[in-house]
Amino acid sequence: MxxxxxxxxxxxxxxxxxxxxxxxxxxxxxxxxxxxxxxxxxxxANVVVRSGVDLWLTAPGVPHVNGAAAFPEKRRYKALAVDGVERVERFALQFSQWKLPAGSQESVQVTGFDLDGGMGGPWNIIAGSIEDLRGEDTIIVDQLYLEKLGVKGVGDSIEINQRRARIVGLTQGIRSFTTSPYVYTSFKNGQNYTLLKEDETYFLLVKAKPGVDLQKLKADLRTAIPDVDVFTNDEMRDRTQSYWLFTTxxxxxxxxxxxxxxxxxxxxxxxxxxxxxxxxxxxxxxxxxxxxxxxxxxxxxxxxxxxxxxxxxxxxxxxxxxxxxxxxxxxxxxxxxxxxxxxxxxxxxxxxxxxxxxxxxxxxxxxxxxxxxx
Amino acid sequence: MEPLIEVRNVTKTYGTGDSAVTALRPTDLTVLPGEVLLMCGPSGSGKTTLLSIMGAILSATSGSVKLLGQEIVGIKESRLPDIRLANIGFIFQGFNLFPALTALENVEVALTLKGLSKSAARKRAQELLEQVGLADRTKHHPADLSGGQKQRVAIARALAGDPKIILADEPTAALDSQSGQLVMETLSTLARDRGRAVVIVTHDSRVLHYGTRMVHIADGRLQEQAHGAQQSHQMEHEGVTA
Known part of the structure; x- marks a missing residue:
């Protein structure tokens, strides 16, 4: 120099x-x-990116992860029969109504996942644990939205779609792009909170066996279950991001x-x-x-x-x-x-x-x- | 004696067509080793243009300019920096020192341009500053030096490449009498004792007796050449500052 x-x-x-x-x-x-x-x-697309999912099965024509439609849960068994599939979990993600203590309502996105498998579950848990969701009517919310949701933290109870819900844990930094915060719960509770029928699901999340070619597995799943759409995790991420990026x-x-x-x-x-x-x-x-x-x-x-x-x-x-x-x-x-x-x-x-x-x-x-x- | 600067029929025109301005009409000038040539004339007469052409930083429109016998008109522009570096030292009215550098570093820059190593450049720069009486000011920045000291740093820098030709533009204009005298003594000593050609553009009558020759430029034309006592009379006639 x-x-x-x-x-x-x-x-x-x-x-x-x-x-x-x-x-x-x-x-x-x-x-x-x-x-x-x-x-x-x-x-x-944070719920997609951090889901740990290999392939997403959805009802036909679902544009993005926040726009799911219900379809029969029994497709799960067909998916499990496809060679290369390690496990298949049910997953609910749907808007629902959260009743504030003052009586007004806020829209939330209920995220019901399989507590045993864990795909699509929360991350950055700072209070409570996923195990706490095994209790009836239990939920985890993000601390960012406590004020918006009219609650103070763990232990508070409110109603979602006129069903009781008790906060058993908190996450940090799980934001929602929409004005509706994510509320994590078990799939079973999620069915209740989103008024999903007993034999229905919004998504089936597929975990492939190690080393399996995901594109081939995707093609095999489409062949085996022609009445659902199949996306890799990256495809679901891109669809979701593109939707919110270019249509809003x-x-x-x-x-x-x-x-x-x-x-x-x-x-x-x-x-x-x-x-x-x-x-x-x-x-x-x-x-x-x-x-x-x-x-x-x-x-x-x-x-x-x-x-x-x-x-x-x-x-x-x-x-x-x-x-x-x-x-x-x-x-x-x-x-x-x-x-x-x-x-x-x-x-x-x-x-x-x-x-x-x-x-x-x-x-x-x-x-x-x-x-x-x- | 072989001339160090030989200007033959040189002209300089700025612009073209109707907007063309002739800054220098056909001009002849020869400068020999040991000469201190004073160039005077009113502002805009073409002095700086001629100095720039002799200094190989401005191309002549026509004619011939030889520095140490080497023709510089028409040669590739990329070769001119080497010619300047090897043959010419510039001294400016505004000193043109690098304000961020110390006196020593200002001189070092010229030496590193010549290809000297950092340590060799430092040693030689120290010697040059001692020669101009600034051994105790080597670590001072230009802002901390007087006008005379700045100009002596500039002289040391101009001498760094051991050039045969020194071109100075109003070197004493910004200096008091004592500093101006010291600067002129340094320059005339260079010419007399070391055979350098020193060309000085000046309006300062205090420097007259240091010149061995004086030329006068008006309207882009080298009109008169005066020697010795004639210089004083001529500059008084032009109303230059005393």
Missing amino acids: TTLAWKNPFHDKVRLAVTLTGIVFALVLIIVQFGLFLGFLDTT GAGVTTLMGAVLGLLVGIVVVAQTIYSATVDHIREFGTLKAMGARNSYIYRIIIEQALISATMGYSLALVAGWFVAKSSETGSAAILLPPEMAVGLFFLALAMCIVASVFSIRKATAIDPAMVFKG
């Missing part, structure tokens, strides 16, 4: 602060917008926000780096008069941009982490996964280098009047 490249950014503290502010602002904007987008995708205003807005955040961030960084580089134009002119080759000047400019990018990124990452952390207790998740943090670093480097390259032409085209001007 050249001495000039290393010392230039630190010499003018105000200029450095302005440059870093621009870069940090741009990167935090990208973190927030992309974090919201990733949070949106995660929230829409919120999805499109979040997507556009992420794209615009990226564009605005790029423009702000480009403007900041360009301005910081052009501030030193006279010095580059002097260097060129002294006999420096363009490559030497390119090197200084790019090194300066890399220093600014690295410092700006580090600060933005800390700020972004705090933003993401604070969103954990809010209704909208802002995710900052490691992959995004790494990608953002390379994005920051790329943005700064590209912006500095734009200023290079200006810096290396010597105007003698400028160099000699007093």
Whole structure:
């Protein structure tokens, strides 16, 4: 690294602060917008992604995981007979009415799963356990929604679809994209809360034997049970995410926000780096008069941009982490996964280098009047 | 004696067609080793343009410019940095030091451009600053130096590549009399004792007696050449500052 490249950014503290502010602002904007987008995708399909399911069997034409229709439970036995299937569990996921203590109602999504198998069950349990759901009329809710649901925590009782329900556990961070929180319970309770008939289910969740080709198993299941749809877990995730992303205003807005955040961030960084580089134009002119080759000047400019990018990124990452952390207790998740943090670093480097390259032409085209001007 | 700078029939026109502006009309000039050539003339007369052409940072529109016998008009632009690096040292009115670097580092930059290692550049930069009387200011940044000290750092930097030609644009304009005198003594010593060609654009009558020759430029034309006592009379005639 050249001495000039290393010392230039630190010499003018105000200029450095302005440059870093621009870069940090741009990167935090990208973190927030992309974090919201990733949070949106995660929230829409979290019950699918974390279900541990290999294949989903649904009634024909089910568009996404939150739009299930009931179908006969006895398809389960046909599925179990297909070679490669290890186990098949019933699963209920349906909207239902939660009666608040004050008498009004809130919509919830009752999630009834097989307590023995556990597929489609809750995660991040911070109070109680899945075993506690073996009791009659027991449920687990997420602590994010306690206030919304008008309860204080474990031990409280309310009514779902006019049936008693007692909170025996709490989860943390299981958000619902819709305004209806997930309420976890046993499949049997789920049938009751969603008014599902005894011999019906909303989904059949298939766990394949180890090493089984899922696409082949999917085809075999379709052949064996032609009156159900079969999806791999990834397909169900994609269907659900696509549905909420492209058919709702919120999805499109979040997507556009992420794209615009990226564009605005790029423009702000480009403007900041360009301005910081052009501030030193006279010095580059002097260097060129002294006999420096363009490559030497390119090197200084790019090194300066890399220093600014690295410092700006580090600060933005800390700020972004705090933003993401604070969103954990809010209704909208802002995710900052490691992959995004790494990608953002390379994005920051790329943005700064590209912006500095734009200023290079200006810096290396010597105007003698400028160099000699007093 | 072989001239270090040889300008023959050089012109410079900015723009084309109706908007073309002629900055330099056909001009001839020769500068020999040991000469301190003063160039004077009113603002916009073409002094800086001629200095830039001689310094290989501006291309002439036509004519011939030879530096140490090497023609520089018409050669590839990519070769010009090497020619500047090898032959020319620049001194600017505004010093043009790098504000983020210390005096020592400012001189080191020029030496590293010449390909010296970091340690060799540091040693040589120290020597050069000692030569210009700034041994005790090596760690100071330009902002902490007086105008005269800054210009002496600039001189040390210009000498870093041991150039045969020194081109100075108003080197004493921003300095008090004592500092200006010290700078001019340094430059004239370089010319006299080490055979360098020093070309100085100036409006400062205080520097007259340091020049071995003076040329006058007006309207892009090298009009007069004066020697010795004539210089003083001519500059007074032009109303330059004393």
